[in-house]
Every structure is written in C-alpha cells, then in structure tokens.
Amino acid sequence: IAAGNSRCPCQLQLIYEICLSSLHSTSRSAAVPELWTLGVIRSSLIMDTFYRLNLANIRGGVRLKALVNYDDQALKRGDFRPREPFPTKKDEGRNLYEFVGYQDPFNFAISDMVYQRLAKAELTGWNSYQISIEGKQDEYHGFQVFGKAGELDRGKETGFVIGFNFDQSTWDGSDFFMPAKTMLIFCTAKAAQFLVKNKFRNIEVKDIKSVEH
Numbered sequence: 001i002a003a004g005n006s007r008c009p010c011q012l013q014l015i016y017e018i019c020l021s022s023l024h025s026t027s028r029s030a031a032v033p034e035l036w037t038l039g040v041i042r043s044s045l046i047m048d049t050f051y052r053l054n055l056a057n058i059r060g061g062v063r064l065k066a067l068v069n070y071d072d073q074a075l076k077r078g079d080f081r082p083r084e085p086f087p088t089k090k091d092e093g094r095n096l097y098e099f100v101g102y103q104d105p106f107n108f109a110i111s112d113m114v115y116q117r118l119a120k121a122e123l124t125g126w127n128s129y130q131i132s133i134e135g136k137q138d139e140y141h142g143f144q145v146f147g148k149a150g151e152l153d154r155g156k157e158t159g160f161v162i163g164f165n166f167d168q169s170t171w172d173g174s175d176f177f178m179p180a181k182t183m184l185i186f187c188t189a190k191a192a193q194f195l196v197k198n199k200f201r202n203i204e205v206k207d208i209k210s211v212e213h
C-alpha cells in the first residue's frame with residue numbers, strides 16, 4: 001500500500017485476502033497438468049518443447065526377428081518399403097505390448113490398435129507397413145519415420161552431455177521426425193500428449209533437453 005493512504009487494519013487484511021485469492025486462482029488456471037508418461041516418467045508437456053520417442057524395453061517384452069534380409073536404417077527412415085506382410089517371428093520374450101522391438105537397434109512395430117488411433121489423430125511424419133508374426137494372429141505394423149530436421153548441434157562438449165539441440169528452422173513441421181545423420185525419433189508435444197494419454201506400453205517419451213547422451 002502506498003505511503004499516505006490511511007486504512008484501518010481490517011480493511012488492509014481484506015484487501016490482502018482478495019489479492020491472495022485472485023493470485024491462487026490465476027496460478028491454478030495457468031498451470032500445465034501433470035501427466036502420467038507411459039509408466040516410466042512423470043512430466044508436464046510443454047507445447048513448444050520437443051520429445052524423444054524410444055522403446056522402454058520392458059522386461060519380458062517380445063523382440064521380433066525378421067525372416068528376410070533388410071537394411072535396418074533404410075527401413076526405419078522409410079527409404080525402403082518391404083513387400084507386405086513383412087515376415088517376422090518371436091525371437092525372445094513372452095509379452096506382446098503395443099510397441100514391439102525388432103532385433104536391430106532402430107526398428108519396432110506397433111499394434112493395430114496404436115495404428116488405428118494414430119491414423120485417427122492425424123499425426124504427421126510417419127508411415128507403416130503390415131507385418132506377420134510366425135504362429136500369431138495378432139495384427140502389427142512396422143513403424144517408419146519420414147519427417148526430417150537438420151543435424152544436431154553438438155557444440156564443443158566432450159563426454160556425456162545433457163540435452164539435444166537443433167536449428168528449428170530446418171524442421172519440416174512433422175509430428176514425428178528424425179534429425180539428419182541420426183536414427184533418433186523426435187516428436188512434437190502434440191504427438192507426445194497423444195502417446196501419454198493413451199498409456200501405450202513399452203515406450204518412453206522424454207523432453208529432448210533432459211536426455212543424457
């Protein structure tokens with residue numbers, strides 16, 4: 001209260017309580033809700049932030065081995081589209097989760113439920129191909145990412161560093177994309193929120209600024 005104002009203590013207390021109540025109300029309405037992130041981390045999704053999508057490799061999860069030869073990087077980037085259905089078999093694990101890894105460092109498949117929901121959500125930058133799993137009737141689709149961005153800014157740091165950076169002007173605007181010369185999958189907050197909301201198993205979604213590499 002400015003000097004020179006003459007108010008009784010009860011008036012000052014009332015003004016203080018009104019201001020405090022207004023401040024608390026504004027803070028609650030502006031807050032970003034905390035979201036359950038795939039059973040792996042808890043975080044708030046910020047709309048101008050990018051996220052990394054990665055397999056969680058849950059214990060007991062199935063790994064698929066392809067029954068034909070293929071270029072794992074070309075398959076992941078969508079530079080190669082295999083003859084469908086792409087034949088695979090269970091190579092390890094017992095549980096078929098919504099996201100299932102291949103026996104290579106980059107590729108994975110998604111269940112038909114994930115595929116249908118992704119298509120309905122109209123997220124961009126991804127493609128798919130039908131696969132078969134030997135001895136199984138479950139319908140799965142290989143997941144490809146054709147969205148692009150420029151190279152990562154690696155700076156001058158050596159050893160382990162926290163966070164990824166890239167020039168956002170090089171990003172093509174896709175919801176799922178891969179920075180040049182990497183096999184990393186990044187996604188927008190819109191895509192991350194979709195994955196979190198649906199609670200798909202065997203994936204991790206993490207703010208690219210907090211990833212140690």
